[in-house]
Amino acid sequence: MADKDDSAAALIERARKAATRAYAPYSGFSVGCAIEAEDGSIATGSNMENACYRLGTCAEISALTSAQQAFGLSKIRRIAVAGGHLGDDGMLVGAQAVTPCGGCRQAIAEASDLADHDIQVISASGDGETVSTTTIAALLPASFGPKNLKDADG
Numbered sequence: 349m350a351d352k353d354d355s356a357a358a359l360i361e362r363a364r365k366a367a368t369r370a371y372a373p374y375s376g377f378s379v380g381c382a383i384e385a386e387d388g389s390i391a392t393g394s395n396m397e398n399a400c401y402r403l404g405t406c407a408e409i410s411a412l413t414s415a416q417q418a419f420g421l422s423k424i425r426r427i428a429v430a431g432g433h434l435g436d437d438g439m440l441v442g443a444q445a446v447t448p449c450g451g452c453r454q455a456i457a458e459a460s461d462l463a464d465h466d467i468q469v470i471s472a473s474g475d476g477e478t479v480s481t482t483t484i485a486a487l488l489p490a491s492f493g494p495k496n497l498k499d500a501d502g
């Protein structure tokens with residue numbers, strides 16, 4: 349594993365485990381997300397597809413919703429994402445690190461704005477062996493956020 353941070357490895361394992369509970373019968377691509385709060389609490393989520401394809405929900409959005417319920421978006425310290433498909437043993441496999449989609453980057457950026465600090469984003473492959481660590485500010489530079497609504501009427 350490229351990342352030698354044991355606590356990051358534990359968070360990645362939580363994301364991989366969450367992916368095993370994804371509902372992804374159409375794409376066969378299961379994604380899990382684990383969000384860590386400043387106090388070490390963890391909220392997880394996975395993607396959920398629908399026969400009406402466009403209604404699918406990303407793992408990150410699912411986990412962000414859980415995080416808001418558990419400890420609040422403003423308390424988020426870092427986020428781990430892992431994706432792939434389920435192997436014969438039911439475990440997540442796959443070699444490519446999964447980064448949050450554009451929409452999820454926007455949602456993570458909103459949490460970063462609320463927290464008033466950058467949020468670390470750990471992207472892992474399904475097998476957890478390939479890891480890329482960056483931040484939401486790097487993934488979504490010059491982002492649109494609450495500050496951009498200052499000129500709204502009302």
Ligand SMILES: [Zn+2]
Binds near residue numbers: 406408409452453
């Ligand atoms: Zn997404």
